[in-house]
Amino acid sequence: MPVLLCVGLSHKQVPIAVREQLAVSAEDLPGRLARLRGLAGVREAMLLSTCNRLEVFAVADARTCADDLLRDLGPLAAEHALTRYEDEALLHLFRVTASLDSMVVGEAQIQGQVKEAHARALAAGACGAALSRALAAALSAAKRVRTETGIARGAVSISSVAVQMAHKVLGDLSGRAVLLIGAGEMAQLAARELHAGGASELLVANRSAAVAEALAQEVGGIAVGIAELPALLERADVVLCSTAAHQPIVTRELVGRAIKARRYRALFLIDLALPRNVEPAANQLENVYVYDLDDLEGVAAQNRELRQQEVQRAEAIVLEEITAYARAKQERAAVRVLAHLRAQAQALADAEVERTLSLLGPLSERQQNSVRSMATAIVNKLLHGPTARLRGEQGGPLSDAAAELFGLQDAPDVSGDDAERRSSPEEQPQDASRKPQADVLSLTGRK
Amino acid sequence: MATLLVHIALLAYAAAAAAYLVWLVRPRQALVSAGRTLLFAGLLLHLGSFAAAVSLSQGEGLARAGFGSDAWRGGQLFSLLAAATVAGYLALDLRYRLPVAGAFVAPVTVAVMVPAHLVHGGTRPIAPELTHSLALAVHVFSAAAGTAALALAFALSLLYLVSERQLKSKQPGRLFARLPSLELIERVGWHLSVWGFVFLSVAIATGSLVSHESSGSAFPIAPKQGFAVLAWALLAGLIQARLVAGWRGRRVALLVVAGFLLLVGTYAGLLAAPQHVSAAAAALIAPGRG
Numbered sequence: 001m002p003v004l005l006c007v008g009l010s011h012k013q014v015p016i017a018v019r020e021q022l023a024v025s026a027e028d029l030p031g032r033l034a035r036l037r038g039l040a041g042v043r044e045a046m047l048l049s050t051c052n053r054l055e056v057f058a059v060a061d062a063r064t065c066a067d068d069l070l071r072d073l074g075p076l077a078a079e080h081a082l083t084r085y086e087d088e089a090l091l092h093l094f095r096v097t098a099s100l101d102s103m104v105v106g107e108a109q110i111q112g113q114v115k116e117a118h119a120r121a122l123a124a125g126a127c128g129a130a131l132s133r134a135l136a137a138a139l140s141a142a143k144r145v146r147t148e149t150g151i152a153r154g155a156v157s158i159s160s161v162a163v164q165m166a167h168k169v170l171g172d173l174s175g176r177a178v179l180l181i182g183a184g185e186m187a188q189l190a191a192r193e194l195h196a197g198g199a200s201e202l203l204v205a206n207r208s209a210a211v212a213e214a215l216a217q218e219v220g221g222i223a224v225g226i227a228e229l230p231a232l233l234e235r236a237d238v239v240l241c242s243t244a245a246h247q248p249i250v251t252r253e254l255v256g257r258a259i260k261a262r263r264y265r266a267l268f269l270i271d272l273a274l275p276r277n278v279e280p281a282a283n284q285l286e287n288v289y290v291y292d293l294d295d296l297e298g299v300a301a302q303n304r305e306l307r308q309q310e311v312q313r314a315e316a317i318v319l320e321e322i323t324a325y326a327r328a329k330q331e332r333a334a335v336r337v338l339a340h341l342r343a344q345a346q347a348l349a350d351a352e353v354e355r356t357l358s359l360l361g362p363l364s365e366r367q368q369n370s371v372r373s374m375a376t377a378i379v380n381k382l383l384h385g386p387t388a389r390l391r392g393e394q395g396g397p398l399s400d401a402a403a404e405l406f407g408l409q410d411a412p413d414v415s416g417d418d419a420e421r422r423s424s425p426e427e428q429p430q431d432a433s434r435k436p437q438a439d440v441l442s443l444t445g446r447k
Numbered sequence: 448m449a450t451l452l453v454h455i456a457l458l459a460y461a462a463a464a465a466a467y468l469v470w471l472v473r474p475r476q477a478l479v480s481a482g483r484t485l486l487f488a489g490l491l492l493h494l495g496s497f498a499a500a501v502s503l504s505q506g507e508g509l510a511r512a513g514f515g516s517d518a519w520r521g522g523q524l525f526s527l528l529a530a531a532t533v534a535g536y537l538a539l540d541l542r543y544r545l546p547v548a549g550a551f552v553a554p555v556t557v558a559v560m561v562p563a564h565l566v567h568g569g570t571r572p573i574a575p576e577l578t579h580s581l582a583l584a585v586h587v588f589s590a591a592a593g594t595a596a597l598a599l600a601f602a603l604s605l606l607y608l609v610s611e612r613q614l615k616s617k618q619p620g621r622l623f624a625r626l627p628s629l630e631l632i633e634r635v636g637w638h639l640s641v642w643g644f645v646f647l648s649v650a651i652a653t654g655s656l657v658s659h660e661s662s663g664s665a666f667p668i669a670p671k672q673g674f675a676v677l678a679w680a681l682l683a684g685l686i687q688a689r690l691v692a693g694w695r696g697r698r699v700a701l702l703v704v705a706g707f708l709l710l711v712g713t714y715a716g717l718l719a720a721p722q723h724v725s726a727a728a729a730a731l732i733a734p735g736r737g
Contacts, residue, residue: 148475153624169614171628263693266629283615287696295617302619 008055154303184242459489593646670716
């Protein structure tokens with residue numbers, strides 16, 4: 001019986017210094033996948049390489065194939081890697097996809113990365129129906145987790161919290177102007193995010209005109225002089241400050257004058273500098289919102305805590321989806337056993353009918369049809385009880401018992417799994433030499 | 448028939464309120480969809496109850512439209528206000544998607560409807576001189592529309608104040624993620640306030656005409672009229688301040704809240720002192736001879 005394996009490591013086992021040595025580039029991926037697929041006993045494989053993890057998910061003939069997968073990752077990875085089998089591997093796949101195993105729980109990128117890894121594995125002919133089905137179920141669980149829990153809600157990095165808060169104050173940023181004062185990296189990052197989020201104008205101010213010009217070119221903005229600050233505060237809706245000034249350059253008085261001139265249109269000031277560039281008292285002004293580093297970190301921490309509170313519910317959804325996946329697998333197995341059983345019985349009956357007809361001598365067409373109908377009726381009546389029970393059970397011990405009792409293990413696979421896998425041109429010769437087997441992974445409880 | 452329909456509508460509103468309130472705790476999109484659908488179904492039933500009341504009425508002119516009739520056994524005015532508010536909310540939601548406002552509107556609708564339909568006071572027939580008064584019809588329609596617009600503006604102003612407080616304090620609470628942006632709340636609230644002011648102006652003007660038709664006095668001195676004029680003056684000042692001085696944000700939200708509370712005072716005045724109320728208003732709600 002094929003088993004699901006997971007071999008690899010993540011941010012939980014090794015630091016970034018090790019992970020960066022192991023990362024698999026997009027160019028190397030097809031070659032690595034081909035190598036994995038070429039390992040003896042490995043039917044399907046997918047390699048997930050992100051900045052936080054390097055993991056291989058594979059469907060193999062036996063648990064021992066994990067050793068080969070581990071060796072393939074190389075000695076450095078093998079030293080730290082974890083191997084997960086069957087149920088544990090499936091649970092890990094679901095948890096990784098639902099972003100429950102991520103460094104920042106609830107981050108959205110992992111689902112795209114899993115889809116990308118799957119697409120590349122399919123393109124390389126390394127992934128078949130069994131792994132694809134498990135991945136589809138994992139992605140569906142991840143979608144439920146994202147929509148039904150608050151696990152992905154709220155930004156958790158300083159720059160994304162700044163952008164989130166800007167949206168909360170100003171709504172749609174299209175038509176808004178962003179003023180970037182100073183050249184701090186975090187402010188640049190936030191400015192870029194705001195610009196990408198729809199802000200139509202990005203103004204870059206600096207003490208040095210040359211620095212302002214260079215920075216404006218880098219972030220796709222317009223260089224302006226810092227001397228124009230009072231007028232700029234009237235024009236901009238979001239102000240990002242990150243200068244090295246030792247005194248606040250955006251004072252309460254300056255903002256007070258600007259907000260009146262703006263006719264009280266909201267102004268969002270993000271102070272990412274230390275010492276602070278914006279006088280904290282400016283936050284007391286009506287329609288003025290000042291967020292410094294501590295404020296942003298406070299919101300990020302609160303969001304992280306809220307996400308953490310949702311983890312339990314997310315885990316429950318993952319378990320529900322795994323159970324549903326396992327049930328669907330059992331149902332497919334039961335249908336396959338039933339189809340084999342009926343096909344085998346009908347073939348036997350047909351053979352016996354033909355033998356009997358040849359012994360009876362010449363019979364009319366009507367008489368021949370009567371004999372054939374009788375044989376089919378006997379098959380139907382004999383199989384009615386077992387069929388009803390197998391359908392009722394929808395997989396499980398009876399399916400196994402029937403397969404064993406009637407010798408159905410060697411019957412051709414009609415589930416479609418192998419057919420799907422064979423549809424890949426690279427698969428055809430290899431699969432043709434293989435003994436077709438059920439794809440049911442061990443989670444069905446029938447290992 | 449009308450009573451049955453309005454009771455079923457009330458059940459739909461209650462279910463919608465439950466869906467929206469659960470959504471505040473468990474933010475599932477299905478709950479918002481359910482709440483929206485239930486509110487819409489409730490509104491259709493509610494409007495159906497009005498139609499049934501009209502078709503069953505034996506009166507003439509405005510009385511035929513249910514004014515002063517005994518069909519609903521009291522509470523027509525609140526019923527009308529609730530329907531107008533729900534209709535206004537659904538129109539807003541269609542344009543701006545504001546489920547968090549639904550979590551306010553739906554329970555308030557239920558809170559307004561339940562006492563209105565539990566009170567089984569009789570109603571006084573419409574004054575004969577107002578049976579065919581166009582001014583009364585316009586007065587009631589514009590008062591209902593204005594009250595609904597200001598009720599929604601009030602709800603959004605409260606949302607604004609909560610949201611603004613959270614942003615200023617830098618401590619967003621659990622519901623923060625469900626709140627729309629300050630800019631959206633402010634903009635929609637402003638539009639509603641302007642519409643509320645326009646309808647209120649029409650209601651006051653036509654109200655004085657109705658009062659003149661029924662009692663001979665265009666501006667009788669009574670709490671209802673006093674509160675209505677105060678609310679109107681406050682809203683006029685608010686609009687002036689916004690247009691001239693650019694006021695917006697917290698102070699505008701506070702003024703809208705105050706304006707709506709004055710309007711509530713108008714209705715309280717109407718209920719508490721029916722003897723001072725014009726014949727038209729009394730015909731609408733006052734438990735007269737039954």
